[in-house]
Amino acid sequence: MSRLPKYIEADDVKRVLKMTDLIPIIEKAMGNFSKGEDGGVVQPARSFIPVKKHAGSFIAMCAYSEKDETLATKLLTRYQENAGTGIPTHMSAIILFEPSTGELKSIMDGDVITSMRTAAASAVATKYLAPENSKILCILGSGDQARSHYKSLHHICNFEEVRVWSPTFKNAQDFSSQLKSKVCETVEEAVRGADVIVTATFAKQPIVEWEWVKPGAHINAVGAVNKKWQELSSELMQKSVVHVDSREAAMKESGDVIISKTEIFAEIGDLVNGTKEAQKEKTTVFKSLGMAMEDAVSAKLVYDKHMENQ
Ligand SMILES: NC(=O)C1=CN([C@@H]2O[C@H](COP(=O)(O)OP(=O)(O)OC[C@H]3O[C@@H](n4cnc5c(N)ncnc54)[C@H](O)[C@@H]3O)[C@@H](O)[C@H]2O)C=CC1
């Protein structure tokens, strides 16, 4: 093997990474993660460095999976105020190592992986928790995650209607002209009657109320990754059956969990492993925070597929 790491750019990641391959890999990774030591995953809490002067943050996320033979770290910036400037709000690179020797194998774009693996994790949650025959999908937010969730969730349910809401009406219109959907003027209009709801916004205060949510609906809550931020009202969190990707991270990083003082029923990996039962008939929430482990398995998949084509 060459000692020089392979650089894999965003277009090449996009070319080789397919949602149909990724969803089962993320499902297996979530299961391994929730097995504790038996799952062979080492994933320390991630570091957040505030870049206060510029209203940004720098995030470092590392993971090793013995079963998947992958060792990686993602370095990411989150600059919310980039919105509307043409510079993305999240930018990242993933550094992949060879676990057997410690060699640096690859540095690759992390943006496509972040979009797709987050949406794949929600697809796994939706597979276990969405009501049978879900027909209406509601997406709150019209950015990167909103778009990737539109695509991933169509692999799980046969939706007949997709609704989109975004704080800037024009952004929702642009979304809807590219991805078949109906634009809603209010969150309430988008949420009422929906079977599956995605919240993928930068909201810091709750935008979804319990009384709007159809009993038995499933919510993938992807934003509000901060202990002081919420996308869902405390009442909605308390009255729903709440699932997370990592209990440890949720207790540290999720305002939706911490402020509402809600009880976490299970990690999605517990449903995958069959150690907790999915309660499809109840109103369910998947509070997603994102795991380094998801990046590590995705990066290995990208590297292996990319090298096959070399
Ligand atoms: N759980 C996870 O694994 C991940 C979570 N995220 C989080 O998901 C959220 C969406 O990320 P992206 O789509 O990449 O960002 P983006 O910048 O592409 O889109 C953000 C969306 O939020 C909307 N928005 C901004 N301020 C708002 C407010 N006050 N209330 C309601 N909506 C507002 C914008 O109009 C836009 O539609 C962010 O909070 C991000 O940090 C991002 C990556 C992974």
Ligand SMILES: O=C(O)C1=NCCCC1
């Ligand atoms: O990649 C992730 O995981 C992220 N989680 C929280 C917000 C930024 C990206």
